[in-house]
Amino acid sequence: MKKPIIAFTIGLVLTGCSNAEVINSGAQSVDAAVPIEEKLIDSVVTEKPIEKATPQEDTDSIEKKDEVINVVSNPDDPLVLVNKHYPLPEDYEPSDLVAPDIPFSFKEDLPKRYVRKIAAEALEELFAEAKKEQLELLGASGYRSYQRQEAIFTANVAKKGEEEARKVSAVPGQSEHQTGLSMDVTSRFVGYDVIEEFAETKEGIWLKDNAHKYGFIIRYPKGKEDITGYSYEPWHIRYVGKEAATVIYENGYTFEEYLSH
Numbered sequence: 706m707k708k709p710i711i712a713f714t715i716g717l718v719l720t721g722c723s724n725a726e727v728i729n730s731g732a733q734s735v736d737a738a739v740p741i742e743e744k745l746i747d748s749v750v751t752e753k754p755i756e757k758a759t760p761q762e763d764t765d766s767i768e769k770k771d772e773v774i775n776v777v778s779n780p781d782d783p784l785v786l787v788n789k790h791y792p793l794p795e796d797y798e799p800s801d802l803v804a805p806d807i808p809f810s811f812k813e814d815l816p817k818r819y820v821r822k823i824a825a826e827a828l829e830e831l832f833a834e835a836k837k838e839q840l841e842l843l844g845a846s847g848y849r850s851y852q853r854q855e856a857i858f859t860a861n862v863a864k865k866g867e868e869e870a871r872k873v874s875a876v877p878g879q880s881e882h883q884t885g886l887s888m889d890v891t892s893r894f895v896g897y898d899v900i901e902e903f904a905e906t907k908e909g910i911w912l913k914d915n916a917h918k919y920g921f922i923i924r925y926p927k928g929k930e931d932i933t934g935y936s937y938e939p940w941h942i943r944y945v946g947k948e949a950a951t952v953i954y955e956n957g958y959t960f961e962e963y964l965s966h
C-alpha cells in the first residue's frame with residue numbers, strides 16, 4: 706500500500722497546480738497507469754474493438770448454485786438494475802456507445818473509452834464542471850463486454866481464488882460496466898489507479914458531493930456492502946438520470962434501496 710500513500714502525499718503538495726499543468730506533467734505516467742483489475746489480465750487478454758450486436762430483451766431465468774437468477778429484461782433502461790441477483794443477458798451490448806469528450810488515463814481507442822450516449826453527454830458536463838473547479842478527473846474504464854468481464858473474473862479467480870475474486874470483480878453479466886452507463890473515475894493523485902484512497906482526494910470528495918447534479922451516483926457506497934454486494938468503490942459512478950440521482954444522494958440510498966421505495 707506504499708505507492709498510493711506516496712501518490713496521495715505528492716498530490717496534496719501539488720494541488721495548487723493549474724489543471725493544465727497537472728494533466729501535462731502527468732502525461733508521462735499515463736502509459737503506466739492501468740486499473741488493478743486490468744493489470745491482472747494484461748498478459749492474458751487483448752481487448753477487441755466493439756462489434757455491433759442486437760440487444761436481447763428476452764426475460765429468462767437460470768438456475769445457478771441453488772439460487773434463481775433473473776436475467777434483466779430491460780437492459781436499455783437508464784434505470785436498469787444490474788447486480789449479483791440480476792445479471793445482463795450474455796449477448797447484451799448497448800447500441801449507442803460513444804466515446805465521451807473527456808480526458809482518460811490511457812490513450813488507446815479501446816471499448817472501455819465508450820459509454821452510452823446519454824451517459825457520455827452527462828459525463829462531459831460533469832467533467833467540464835470539475836475542470837472549472839480546478840479538479841483533475843480522468844475516465845479509467847467505461848463499457849466492458851460480457852466476454853471481457855469473463856476474462857477479468859477468470860484471471861482474478863486464478864490469482865486470488867473464487868471467494869476473493871467475487872468480492873473485487875463481478876461475475877460475467879453482473880458487471881454494471883456492461884450497461885454502458887458506468888465509468889470508473891481516477892486522478893493523478895492516486896496514480897491513475899482505482900483505489901479507495903480516491904475518496905480522500907479533492908476530486909473524490911467533489912465527485913461524491915456533485916455527481917448527482919449530472920445524473921450520476923456513487924454506485925457502491927461505504928457501509929452498504931451487504932446491500933450492493935460489492936466493496937466500497939468511490940471511483941465507480943453510474944448514470945441513473947438527475948431525478949433518481951438526486952433522491953439517492955439526498956437520502957443516502959443505494960440504487961437497490963431507491964428502486965425498492
Ligand SMILES: [Zn+2]
Binds near residue numbers: 888940941942
Ligand atoms: Zn467500476
